[in-house]
Amino acid sequence: MRVYTLLLSLLLTCIIQAQVTPAEKAALQAFYTATGGSNWTSETDADPTNDWDFSGPVTNDWYGITISGGNVISINMNPTLVNTGNNNLTGTLPNEIGDFPFLTSLVLTAENLSGTIPPSLYFLNSLRVLNLGRNNFSGTLPPQISQLTNLTSLIINQNDLDGELPIELTMLGNLQTLDIDSNNFFGEIPIELTDMVELKVLQLSNNPFTGYLYPEYGKLVNLEEFIFFNNSITGTIPEEFGKLIRLKKLRLGSNNLSGILPISLKDLINLENLEIYATSISGEIPDEYGQLINVAYFNLSQNRISGNLPSSLSNMTEIISFNVSNNQITGTLPQSYSSWSLINYFQASTNQLTGEIPDTYSNLSNLTSFVLSRNQLSGELSVLFSNWTNIENFNIQFNSITGEIPETYANLINLEYFNVGENNFSGEISPLFSNWVNIKTLILRDNEFEGRLPDFSNIFRSNDFFQINDNRFQFGDFEDEFNYYDQTLLSFTDNPQARVNDTQNLSSCAGSSITLSTVVSGNANVYQWLKDGTAITGATDSDLVLYPVAISDAGVYTCLITSTIVTDLTLERNPITLTVNATGPIANIVEDKLACDLDGDGFATFSLNLADIEAQAFGSQTGLTISYFDALGNPLSLTSSYTNTTASNQVVTVRVSDTGGCYDESTFNLITTLPAVADTNADVTSCENYTLPPLNADSNYFTATNASGTQLQEGDIINTTQTIYIHAGIGNCADETSFTITIEQPVTADQLEDVTECEFYTLPPLTTSNYFTESNGQGTRINEGDRITETQTIYIYSKSGVCTDESSFTISIDLLACEDSEEAIKSKFPNFFTPNADGINDTWKLNQELFLLEGIVTIYDRYGKLISQFDAINGEWDGYSNGRRLPASDYWFKFEGIDGEINSTGHFALKR
Incomplete structure (x- = not known):
């Protein structure tokens, strides 16, 4: 049993020590040496357990290394994706980087590597993830990139790579992420890239690419991020972009795009970021964009967009950032945007917006930045905006907003930037605004603010800005804090301020006394009075006493006020125009006043407009007072309702006085009158x-x-x-x-023309009138359909109420008007003509008045020779035959009607 255990231990030791091939270990050594391994953060920290110790076997404990099956399958020097200098790799990549045949992931992001990418790297055909972003690599992407056929993620952003993108890049059919942001690639994007249908992330920004946005990008239906800003792309945004329905981010800013915003983008229902800024796109924001309900970041700034802001965008209830600044947008701010309860950033500056900021925007309680500067907004700031307790940046500069800044804005304690300059604000700045403990920039300039300023000296620091110039502030409003502001702040401007005190027009008379005054707050003020722009010697008090007044004292007086505390500001008093009269003021004529004496006793109550009496007495003079006296010189106390004390006619003396004691007098009369009787007219x-x-x-x-x-x-x-x-x-x-x-309303009689008839004339119907045989509806009344058999004048008479109208026409009964009578036909043929070019009877032709004869006329001489032949309606004979002038004589005619029913012959004379 002991022997078996020993053998197993020896076997495991051999396996562990042979985890990678010698070639891979040598490649790791080369990588370590070339990238300054001894200075890596992982090598110099206090943890030796993850150091690369080449005296022993390569293990998974080595920092950034993953081993499987005896091979290195992953090198990740930035496993936490820290933006810069994660493991302090420097130098270049050695060519041995290609000696890891089983490597599937190479992540060297955010280091300090430089040089070119070794060609051997492109033989790592097992590689799925290649991330060399945020380094200093240079050179180009070679065609060999196509050998990395298993690559799903290629990230080489923020390097110094250049050249055109090789078409071979588009052969990486498995690629899902392509990030080449912030390099120096140029030329046009190969259109074949639009065939890489597996792409989910396409980041092409910050390269000088040219060309245009291909409609074929619409084929990339799996795309979730399309980021293509800060290039040199031209043309329009294709409608086909609306097919990218999985898209979450669309960023096309800082290009040379033109045209309008495609309505088709409304179909990108998964979109979270819509950023198309700094282009030449024009037109209006489509209402249909309100369908993009998942958008959180909406940026259409720095374009040429016009029209109104669509209220439909209120459907974007997930919106966090909204920016349409620097466009040509008009209209008002939609109240419906108050539905954006999550919004942090609202910017619509530099447009042409009008109207008020809606009170309902108080619902935007998560706002941190609200910028509407450089518009045409008006109205007052709502007190409800004090709900914006998270606001840090508030900028409404360059508008026409009025009123005071609500005191409740003291709640906005997170404010860092507050700019209401170049508006029409007035009133005082609340002392509670000293609660703005985080304020760094406070701009109040170019308004009508006045009064004591809050003490910000415990809040402002050396890099802060405070601008209060071009208001109505005086020295006493901030002199206690002036030295701190002036010496500590990066920028403090308080000069100039508006002129102080009211403009006055005063008059006095020679020899009298008058005092000119200016009132300015401050504890260390210095005064200098001027007359007609020239300083008056010794006139250095707030009051200027002129005594005795001389004619030469007339002129325009001002006063310059400085301070030994607020040393950079000079205030100027509004001018006092002094008129000096040799005889004092003039009491102008006042109109007499009338009142009704109902009982005839000579007394009545007068309604007096004292302001009007004063205006009449003063005329254009100012700075005067008025008083009243009776005929004996006793003072009168006139009131708006006054009863005369002298019967029938009381004389009132009006005295007009100036401040120097000069006066003049005029009089007016209080006259009682008896009741009047108005004329009477009947209806x-x-x-x-x-x-x-x-x-x-x-x-x-x-x-x-x-x-x-x-x-x-x-x-x-x-x-x-x-x-x-x-x-x-x-x-x-x-x-x-x-x-x-x-x-x-007047009536109008029917109108009929004079008429000639053969035997009788039948009266036609009328509209609103009647026929009479005499004028003004007199004589016999006759009716439509009546026959008139003799020549006479008929009157047409119309009447409605007191309004009448009349017309007349003459009916002539003449047998010559009968078309079938022998006399009528015979009258058609003239007895003579005189072709002597005097304009009278110069040709022989038929008289076609009353009725027409249609047919052919033939002219013969007395020997029966044919002279002329012509149409009876349009023809005539001028006394010539075949160009030869015929002599005066009798000539014969023959007329043949076109229907053969009328034939006539006769003769006539040609006279010369």
């Missing part, structure tokens, strides 16, 4: 319009009661039915009557 009905008649001097027309509406004048024409009001007097003395003008 009237008129056709089409009505002209207003004259009224007595104290009455006036109005379109509404109580002298309201539009005032009308006599002679005005009324075109519509309405009630007109006649108003006389004012106030309680007024009287008013009214009358109704009814305007009826």
Whole structure:
């Protein structure tokens, strides 16, 4: 038994020591030496159990090595896929790397290897996984890559490889992952790559590839990731991309793509990342993209997209990041986006969005970044946004948002960047905002903020930004913290600020006294008054007293205020324009006031508009006061409801005074009047319009009661039915009557043309009129169908209400109008003509008035010789025959009707 155990132990020892071939062990030694094995992290750490000890057998304990069946089947120097420097491999890959015939996986990612990839590596035809990413390999991919026929994953991203992709790469029919991101490959992607139907991950980004996106990519139906950004690809996104229904990531940014977004992408129902940014794609975002309900990352920024944001995108309830910045999007922010309860990142800056930020966005409680800068948004910030307690970046710069920043925003304690600059905000900044303990950038510039600023000196650090310039802040608002901000922060801007105090226009008179003032907060202010832009010597107080005022003191006064604490800011007072009059202010004329004396005792209560009286007395003058006195010089206390103390007519003196004690006076009268009596007009009905008649001097027309509406004048024409009001007097003395003008629409009589008939004329039907034998519906009324047998004028008369209209026509009864009478036919043939070119009877032709004769006319001379022949309707004879001018004489004619029924002969004279 002991012998058996000893033999078994010796056998196992031999097997363990012979786990790999000498060639593979030698290849491991070469790999170790070429990549600086003695400096590997796994060799220099405190754990010797995984060291590569070439004095003994190769085992699975060696770091990164997997052995099976006596062969090395896997080398993985970065088993945890750390991004950089996982095991500190340096140097190059030795050619012996090809001496592992059973190697299925080679992972050397995120090391510091360089040089070219050894040709021997391409003979590892058992290799399934090759990951050399994030190193410094150079050179090209050779055609021999096609020998790695079992390869399912090829990752060589973030190296310095270059050249064109060999077509042989597309022969790797088992490949599922191809990642060549961040190299220097160029040229066009071989179209044969679209036949690699097993591909699940295709990462081609950050290479200067040219060409376009092939429609044939639609054949890669197993593709889950298509990442192709930062290249030089042109053209459009093919509709065929909609066939990649297993796709989870589609990233096509930073290319030269154009055209529009294909609607077919709506079919990518498994899509989680849609990132098409920094291209020239235009058009609108299709509404159908709302069907992409699994999208978490949506990035269409830096394109030329226009139109509105589709409300259908609210169906993307899994969305985490939304970015459509730097486009040409218009319209408002859809309220429906409040359904994005998971969203962290919302950016739509640099567009043309209008309207308000919807209150419902308060539901976006997971927001960490909200950026809507450089739009045309308006309205006020909702107090409900204080729910965004996770927000770190809040940027609405360059809009037209108004109001105050709600005090409840003090809850946003995770804020690091807060930018509301270049808006129309006003009011004070809440002292509670000092709770923003993580703030690093606070931009309030270019608004209308004012008042004491919170103390941020315990929060801001040396690399922070604080901008408050171009507001209404004064020294006292931040002078206690100024030295800290100015000396500690990376950027602190407080200059300039808006002018202080109100603009004033004051007047005074020579010899009086006037004080000009400015009020600015601060404990160490220095004042300098200026007149017409020039400093006034000794005028260094907040008040400037001018006494005695001289004519030369007139001008524009300002004051520059500096501070010995806030040393970088100068405030300027709004201008005071001082007018100096030699005689003081002027009291302008005030209109007399009227009130109704109902009982005739001379007293009444006047309704006085004191502001209007003041405006009349001051005119364009400012800085004045007003007071009132009676005829004896006693002060009067006028109120809006005042009863006169002098019967019938009380004189009131108006005194206008300036601050220097100068004044002027004028007067107006309080006059009582007796009740008025308005004119009375009866109701009237008129056709089409009505002209207003004259009224007595104290009455006036109005379109509404109580002298309201539009005032009308006599002679005005009324075109519509309405009630007109006649108003006389004012106030309680007024009287008013009214009358109704009814305007009826005009009628139109039928129109008939004059007519000539042979024996009688039958009256035709009319529409709304009647026949009469005399004008204005007089004489005998006759009816349609009546026969008129003698020449006369018939009148057509129409009437509706007070509106009438009339037309007339003449019926001529003439036997010559009878087509079959001998006289009528004979009248058709002229007795003579005079062809002398005077425009009168220059040719001989039939008179075709009243009725037509159709047939042939033949002309003979007196010897029976044929001279001319022509059509009776259109023909004529000009006195020539065969170009020869015939003499004055009698000539004969013969007419033959086309039906043979009418034949006529006769003669006529040619006169010259």
